[in-house]
Structures are given as structure tokens and as C-alpha cells.
Amino acid sequence: MIDSAWFYQQLEKDGRSLRAMARALGLDPSSVSRMLRGERKMTADEQDGIAAYFGVSLLDVAARRRGEGRGFAEEGQEAFKTDAGRNSASAPEGGGAVGGKAGHAAATDNFYDRVRGCMKGTVTIAPGVDLTEPTDPEWAKVYDDD
Numbered sequence: 001m002i003d004s005a006w007f008y009q010q011l012e013k014d015g016r017s018l019r020a021m022a023r024a025l026g027l028d029p030s031s032v033s034r035m036l037r038g039e040r041k042m043t044a045d046e047q048d049g050i051a052a053y054f055g056v057s058l059l060d061v062a063a064r065r066r067g068e069g070r071g072f073a074e075e076g077q078e079a080f081k082t083d084a085g086r087n088s089a090s091a092p093e094g095g096g097a098v099g100g101k102a103g104h105a106a107a108t109d110n111f112y113d114r115v116r117g118c119m120k121g122t123v124t125i126a127p128g129v130d131l132t133e134p135t136d137p138e139w140a141k142v143y144d145d146d
Contacts, residue, residue, distance in 0.1 A: 002038040003064040010054045025049045 011018060018036070022029040025046060034040045042050075042065050051061040125131065 001067040002036065002042070003067050004036050004038060006064045007036045007050075010056070016053075021050070021053055024053045 010016075011021065018032055019029045022032040025032065027046070031040065035042050035046065047061050047065055048058065051058045054061070
């Protein structure tokens with residue numbers, strides 16, 4: 001479900017109107033209104049145009065189009081936090097590491113420094129499972145051409 005509130009906040013933030021956005025997209029204002037209320041799906045071209053109109057990342061618009069926030073945290077999961085002097089990997093409402101004020105600092109860090117440990121604790125391996133153990137030879141019969 002589309003995150004309508006976010007789209008309307010983006011319009012209000014810079015004093016823009018729905019009619020002006022519709023003109024920029026080459027659409028009828030009622031069509032844009034129905035799209036932002038979730039009564040009609042947003043096309044990829046419209047998504048690109050909205051990102052350009054708002055001056056935000058295409059990833060932000062794509063996530064909000066699906067009703068998802070940015071970042072890695074799942075619903076009810078605590079947001080990922082890095083060392084005290086660094087930014088959070090999960091982007092806050094205002095932008096965060098991608099496209100926000102913190103973008104320059106995060107972009108200058110080494111990729112491995114930014115992602116190291118971000119998945120720690122997200123995968124649980126059952127006791128007694130050896131991930132280095134060869135697979136069951138019977139499984140290979142599924143793929144035999146005989």
C-alpha cells in the first residue's frame with residue numbers, strides 16, 4: 001500500500017501543489033490524486049518523474065510507492081546502529097545516509113566498513129547443523145538426466 005502521507009508531506013514541504021506535480025508529470029490532477037491515495041497504481045515513468053519533481057532518490061520513491069520505509073530494519077526490529085561517531089545504516093525519515101545531510105560522510109567510508117556486521121544476528125543456524133557438510137547424495141538424483 002502506498003505511503004500517501006509521505007507523498008503529501010513532500011508536496012507541503014516545499015509549498016508545491018498536486019496540480020503543479022500533475023502538470024510536471026503530464027497527467028490529469030485527478031489521476032495523480034487517485035494514484036497518491038492508492039486507488040490507481042504508479043507506473044515506472046511516473047515514479048521517475050515524481051523522484052525528479054521532489055528532488056529525492058528514486059529508491060525513496062520506490063520504497064514509499066510500496067509503502068515501505070527505507071533501511072534494513074523489519075517491523076518491530078530495532079534499527080541498526082553503528083559506532084558512536086558514525087551514522088545509522090537504516091535511513092531515518094529525513095533522508096539519512098542516502099541523499100540526506102549525512103550522505104557525504106557515508107559516501108567517503110569504505111564499503112566494507114559501512115556494511116561490516118550489519119547482518120550480525122539476523123541468521124540463526126539450528127544446533128547440530130554443519131554448514132560445511134556435503135549435501136545428501138540422494139539429492140543429486142533429482143537432476144540426473146537418466
